[in-house]
Amino acid sequence: MGQPASKAGSWLDGLMFNIGDPSGGGGGAAAGGGPGSGGQGFSLSHDEAMSMLNLARGIRDDLAKMIPKAERLTHLNPPAEDPASKGYNALLSGSGAGASAFGYGLGHIQRERDYVSTLIERLEKALHITQSSDDDAAGAVQNAANAGGGLA
Numbered sequence: 404m405g406q407p408a409s410k411a412g413s414w415l416d417g418l419m420f421n422i423g424d425p426s427g428g429g430g431g432a433a434a435g436g437g438p439g440s441g442g443q444g445f446s447l448s449h450d451e452a453m454s455m456l457n458l459a460r461g462i463r464d465d466l467a468k469m470i471p472k473a474e475r476l477t478h479l480n481p482p483a484e485d486p487a488s489k490g491y492n493a494l495l496s497g498s499g500a501g502a503s504a505f506g507y508g509l510g511h512i513q514r515e516r517d518y519v520s521t522l523i524e525r526l527e528k529a530l531h532i533t534q535s536s537d538d539d540a541a542g543a544v545q546n547a548a549n550a551g552g553g554l555a
Contacts, residue, residue, distance in 0.1 A: 417443055418525070419443065420528075421445065421446040421529070422530055423447065452529065456523065456532075459526065474509055477505045477506050479496040479505075
């Protein structure tokens with residue numbers, strides 16, 4: 404049915420994002436030249452890439468909020484202790500993620516979040532946005548301020 408978890412990041416393998424110069428004019432297809440060396444990819448202007456990145460971050464956040472709710476559905480109890488209620492509940496909730504309808508739903512949401520996270524990482528890399536460099540820069544500024552150095 405679905406993709407195995409080990410292939411979660413493979414859907415973007417070989418796909419490149421070319422981001423055009425933020426000061427350059429023109430449309431998305433012309434900005435930044437052609438796709439990556441493999442011939443597959445997207446050429447976007449800086450503004451288009453930032454818009455896509457912000458949209459993807461919002462989707463990832465929405466999916467992350469769904470996961471705890473979907474997880475709770477896998478722990479429902481049957482409404483009665485009769486065989487029909489227990490059997491139906493087992494099909495819905497099962498005994499673990501992936502063993503039931505709600506378990507498969509939870510796994511699907513988790514894989515979607517992983518896919519969107521991979522897309523975000525690729526866009527951030529193309530835009531030269533990295534969390535670690537932001538953290539390093541903030542630390543350097545803080546260290547300079549603490550060492551008696553002033554900021555103009």
